[in-house]
Amino acid sequence: MPRRKSPSAVLFAGFNYTFLIGMALLCLAPLVHVLAVSFSASSAVTAGRVTFWPVRFTLESYRFVAEKPAFIHSVLISVERAFIGTLVNMLLTILIAFPLSKESQAFSRRNFYTWIFVFSMLFSGGLIPWYMVIKGMGLLDSLWALILPGAVPVFNVILLLNFFRGLPKELEESAFMDGAGYWRTLWRIYVPLSTPSLATLTLFALVGHWNSWFDGIILMGTPDHYPLSSYLQTMVVQMDIKSMIGSDLAALQQISDQTAKAAQIFLGALPILLVYPFLQRYFISGMTLGSVKE
Amino acid sequence: MRLSKFWRQLPLDLMILPGLAFVLIFSYGPMAGLVMAFQNYKPTKGILGSEWVGLDNYVTVFQYPDTKQMIYNTVFIAVMKIVAGLVVPITAALLLNEVRRRGIKRSIQTMIYLPHFLSWVILGGILIEILSPSTGIVNSFLSSLGIEPIYFLGDNRWFPYVLVISDVWKEFGFATIVYLAALTGINPSLYEAAVVDGASRWKQTLHITLPGIRPIIVLLAVLSLGNILNAGFDQVFNLYSPQVYQSGDIIDTFVYRMGLANAQYSFATAIGLFKSAISFVLISGAYYLAYRFANYRIF
Incomplete structure (x- = not known):
């Protein structure tokens, strides 16, 4: 595209750069x-x-945080949760996406299953019955309460099944010719061919687990079992809101450990900042996974 | 040897089975639990033993003084977020599209969608810190301009707008990328032809760029209609306090306080069902419209 250098174009470019860079810095x-x-x-x-x-x-604030056993403990819980949770998420995502990516001629019950999963995205029982079910399963206060209720990320399943559908059908046909069954076709052909998509979804799942805080607060009986995000919610956010409405004395006490709070906020965000370059690399491909279909 | 179709497909059923079990328990189980909305649920008696009260809970809900305000807050905040969530990213994408230096364009993108990946706990902590009336950097900047400190998170006049602006801060970068991706799909020869015809950059934007991304704008606008009752629980919960319940309490936070903090299980479930049912109609309707008019299918 030829660039015209009229005075108004130069003026616009100047304004545009200033505005956008200013906005980015403001973010x-x-x-x-x-x-x-x-x-x-x-x-x-x-x-x-x-x-x-x-x-x-x-580095006083970081020294203070590092010596807080509760903080370290919650980090360990978060790591454990993110690791096991992501593993469960990805395994189930792959196992569900593969059969649902078949045409209904190849898998007669495909539409039936798909609707079961999609409906669970459109309608929900809401907070209280959800809590009651988890309580009824005896999961309260265990790490599994943070992993099993969200074990199937339906949205990720849809992204991956759309990606699987884009792979040439001849691959599966030739695998069948060579005597492979569905399981072998999935693990030996589909999974290796979709590593970029699987990497994207793994990062999404990891970030999701790391950021989840509400389930920790309501499903873990004692703060000792809180993952980091839930810990930060109660120690940094809730305390501050209480201090805003409490007495001046309480507020003053809060202010004195402002730096410690800032350190904890930053440490909570740090893992996300570290994976951010990777998130970004796969980001566009991950998002176009589920784009408009013919 | 030819197995019947059913048996040949059985491995596929087996693959789905574990995931299906989780969804049945943790998504469909709670749906069955919605009968609580029509009971006077007592934890000691359980779902099967609790007394059936029909629509009594709904009578209570709609007689409750705060209900109307809470529904109003939800819709008000959600609609403002939907509008801002369309206008800001489209504008940003159009402006970014005019940036010709790839390095700068990429750096700006990287900076604006970072907050999307941080949770509202982190962003809430940051906002509380910077918006504090006594020590926050925003208010010390305002006071250097001679403006009295503003209690952004504790003042009902400001709180809903703080929610909308901070939501834009978190999400606009992400949405901008979606529009930018759509912009790259526009055929460059259209611009070349327009230049030959003497169209200015502004005319090109008006007659090529905007119509080019109209389908995706319409699509995202329609799909966002499903969010009219979603004012953002995570965000509100991390920023609100009793002082701003009047302007900031939304259906989800109300359900949480009533149900889990005050143990009014049936009352809270009744409100939750009210929200789920309306949202279901809105979301299904939105997807249907998107399918009819944009040929959009999610699977």
């Missing part, structure tokens, strides 16, 4: 500020002198 500014707070001296933060760069740099 990151709150995170940068919290990071700066976490590395600053408590007194400087209370005095409101910290903006986007640490004032009187210190």
